[in-house]
Amino acid sequence: MLIGDNYVFVELQKTGSTHIKQQLQALLGGRSEGKHNKPSDELLGPGRVIIGSVRDPxxxxxxxxxxxxxxxxxxxxxxxxxxxxxxxxxxxxxxxxxxxxxxxxxxxxxxxxxxxxxxxxxxxxxxxxxxxxxxxxxxxxxxxxxxxxxxxxxxxxxxxxxxxxxxxxxxxxxxxxxxxxxxxxxxxxxxxRPAHMVRLHALAEDLITTVQALGGSLTPAQCEALRQARPTNRSSRxxxxxxxxxxxxxxxxxxxxxxxxxxxxxxxxxxx
Structure with missing residues (x-):
């Protein structure tokens, strides 16, 4: 889980969540707390929305x-x-x-x-x-x-x-x-509960949409960097x-x- 000023990122296992956390933290700030846990109502409070992650089954x-x-x-x-x-x-x-x-x-x-x-x-x-x-x-x-x-x-x-x-x-x-x-x-x-979902197959575009919806300002160079970044911690086969x-x-x-x-x-x- 990643907690920012106006969001909480809640990570479903095996959905590229390590990479998503890194990108969200770099763009919107936030602190990491646990991993695949869910936020309490007290943590959400007023003004925080949930971001989730998912991938094709x-x-x-x-x-x-x-x-x-x-x-x-x-x-x-x-x-x-x-x-x-x-x-x-x-x-x-x-x-x-x-x-x-x-x-x-x-x-x-x-x-x-x-x-x-x-x-x-x-x-x-x-x-x-x-x-x-x-x-x-x-x-x-x-x-x-x-x-x-x-x-x-x-x-x-x-x-x-x-x-x-x-x-x-x-x-x-x-x-x-x-x-x-x-x-x-x-x-x-x-x-x-999530207001925004980041899908692994559309990770960059969903991140761009989510960050902008939360008030983040992205330059064309930052958008391109998100599109070029490769997910980390991938399973090896x-x-x-x-x-x-x-x-x-x-x-x-x-x-x-x-x-x-x-x-x-x-x-x-x-x-x-």
């Missing part, structure tokens, strides 16, 4: 997986810890008995350690990991609070949960307040995007993150 999941291949991140820790599988494994077994569509030997914490996160060059490892984290039966394993939020009722994925948890007052009452997908759209619109995704994996993400895709106009990537 297909690249978000790939970046999150790449980070886990470095043995880092809360999701990596959860997936390799057998204790976090205690609720999900009976659900996976019940699904397999009913539908027969799972490979249970590929859904274990040992598999996560030995295969899913073993090689940043492995398309198979990524796709297997992605299928697992998109399974409804895995919600309690991949993210604390996800199942209780009720978001899974509308087919939403882990990214949508983190997004709504961070950018609204919270999702603890959502299950009682929303009774349809359309209701979820309206609830999100009503409770969404030996292959391009198309190596990791196939059509099924693209579909899995599209189904789970429909809310974010709709809200921010993200386009399904091409594999051609």
């Amino acid at each position: 297909w690249s978000w999941y790939l970046s999150l997986w790449s980070y886990g291949c470095q043995r880092r991140g809360s999701l990596y820790t959860r997936l390799v810890d057998p204790q976090n599988w205690q609720h999900s494994q009976p659900l996976l077994q019940a699904r397999q008995r009913e539908h027969g569509d799972l490979r249970l030997d590929q859904l274990t914490p040992q598999r996560a350690h030995d295969v899913w996160y073993a090689d940043t060059g492995s398309a198979e490892g990524f796709r297997e990991w992605l299928r697992a984290v998109c399974l409804p039966e895995m919600r309690t394993t991949v993210q604390s609070g996800f199942e209780a939020s009720g978001l899974g009722r509308w087919g939403c994925g882990m990214m949508s949960y983190r997004y709504l948890k961070l950018f609204t007052h919270g999702v603890t009452t959502l299950a009682q307040e929303v009774d349809s997908a359309e209701g979820l759209r309206l609830w999100t619109q009503r409770h969404f 030996p292959h391009p995007f198309g190596h990791y995704y196939d059509a099924q994996a693209l579909d899995d993400v599209a189904r789970r993150e429909w809310l974010l895709i709709e809200r921010h106009g993200f386009q399904r990537p091409s594999l051609g």
